[in-house]
Amino acid sequence: MxxxxxxxxxxxxxxxxxxxxxxxxxxxxxxxxxxxxxxxxxxxxxxxxxxxxxxxxxxxxxxxxxxxxxxxxxxxxxxxxxxxxxxxxxxxxxxxxxxxxxxxxxxxxxxxxxxxxxxxxxxxxxxxxxxxxxxxxxxxxxxxxxxxxxxxxxxxxxxxxxxxxxxxxxAAESRHLYAFEYGTNGSGGNALIVPNGGRRPGQDIAPSSATDVRGLVSNGFDLFMDGPAIFNFTLSVVPTTVESILHKAGLGLDDVDLFVFHQANAFMLQHLRRKLGIPPERFFISLENSGNTVSSTIPIALSEAQKQGVLQPGMRVMLLGFGVGLSWGGLMVQW
Missing domain, CATH: 3.40.47.10 (Thiolase/Chalcone synthase)
Structure with a gap:
């Protein structure tokens, strides 16, 4: 099975x-x-x-x-x-x-x-x-x-x-979840952290996350994101991960019916879409009414694509998540 x-x-x-x-x-x-x-x-x-x-x-x-x-x-x-x-x-x-x-x-x-x-x-x-x-x-x-x-x-x-x-x-004869590809770069863990989220002060890991450096009055957590570092990381790992997934699956870019990536923000997603050469109609974006919901963005997008009739049975779908960790992962789904 x-x-x-x-x-x-x-x-x-x-x-x-x-x-x-x-x-x-x-x-x-x-x-x-x-x-x-x-x-x-x-x-x-x-x-x-x-x-x-x-x-x-x-x-x-x-x-x-x-x-x-x-x-x-x-x-x-x-x-x-x-x-x-x-x-x-x-x-x-x-x-x-x-x-x-x-x-x-x-x-x-x-x-x-x-x-x-x-x-x-x-x-x-x-x-x-x-x-x-x-x-x-x-x-x-x-x-x-x-x-x-x-x-x-x-x-x-x-x-x-x-x-x-x-x-x-x-069905045993069908591949439903396949061609998984993972990656981790722990040295970039300071790019997106909650400075006061654990026992160790976050400023020890990311000095620029300190609230006085950022001109903020602390609320006790003070989520910190190094936007340029996250953006550059994404542009670096996503294209190679897409290529690896396609290679494992034995597919070409045109064989994928729909791409559903982590819904970080529309600017980043559109930049990735153009860089990869994916047509807009095969690249689903769904964050206008929900924002970046972290681990939930991909399944929310899948659910919305299905409700809107964009995602149909039998489609080959590529899912790809990336961000905090730094970590990334993707796979192919036979819907």
Missing amino acids: NARIAAVDYFLPAGELTNEHLSVQFPEWTVDKIAAKTGIRTRHIANAAESEASLAVMAARALFDNNDIESSAIDFVLLCTQSSDLSSSAARTVQRQLGLRLGIAAIDINLGCSGYVYSLGLAKGLVESGVAKNVLLLTADTYSRYVNSADKSVRTLFGDGASASLIAAG
């Missing part, structure tokens, strides 16, 4: 941070300027009562309800997050709140922008090795809580959200 993405859905919290709100705080950035630079008009923001676990639960319920999936069929839960509000497993909380049976595994995965791809690889291994039959793969992040409200460089980008995918056994 071969693992496949049987269904995908997502959930966004009700709170919103619009370009209109941001332009009031940052008058030098008009509504249209923010949209032009980021491709984003609205970001959804979790309230104080919402957590990664609760967002993931809502995404899972949407998945179950919209695809006639029985929760009793789930025998493994993977939850990818980098912003859990618990010291213990958020996946365990999801198991309890969804009322999933006790005889299942539930674990967290700590990864960001490439997290969905990495989690797909783990879910594939679980299904194809016979360890699990139906893996509930969840992604959830609330990066907005890490963002300093006075830092427009990141506040204009990040939104909160969660996704849920069912990874299940497919």
Whole structure:
């Protein structure tokens, strides 16, 4: 048997941070300027009562309800997050709140922008090795809580959200998830960090992340992103990763029906699209009404592409995530 993405859905919290709100705080950035630079008009923001676990639960319920999936069929839960509000497993909380049976595994995965791809690889291994039959793969992040409200460089980008995918056994004669390619460059870990997110001061890792250097009053977290470093990293690894995936799959660029990359920001995505020579109609962008939701951007885009009729059964789709870590990963999906 071969693992496949049987269904995908997502959930966004009700709170919103619009370009209109941001332009009031940052008058030098008009509504249209923010949209032009980021491709984003609205970001959804979790309230104080919402957590990664609760967002993931809502995404899972949407998945179950919209695809006639029985929760009793789930025998493994993977939850990818980098912003859990618990010291213990958020996946365990999801198991309890969804009322999933006790005889299942539930674990967290700590990864960001490439997290969905990495989690797909783990879910594939679980299904194809016979360890699990139906893996509930969840992604959830609330990066907005890490963002300093006075830092427009990141506040204009990040939104909160969660996704849920069912990874299940497919036809043995078909390749559904294949041609995986991964990469890690830990020396670039200082390019995107939460300086006060752990016991070690982030300023020791990235001196330029210090709030006094950035002209900010600390909120206790103060997410820091070296934009030029992330941009250059992306331009360096994405083209070679695309080439490697195609080589492993035995495909050419024109054989791919749809490309769904991590939805970092529209400027970066369009730059990559042009650099790779991909036609706009085969390159899906979906962040205007959600922003950069970190590990959830790819599954949200997949769900939106399906709802809009862009993604059809039988299509060959390339997924590619990149960012915090620094890490990257991609694969081919037979939809």
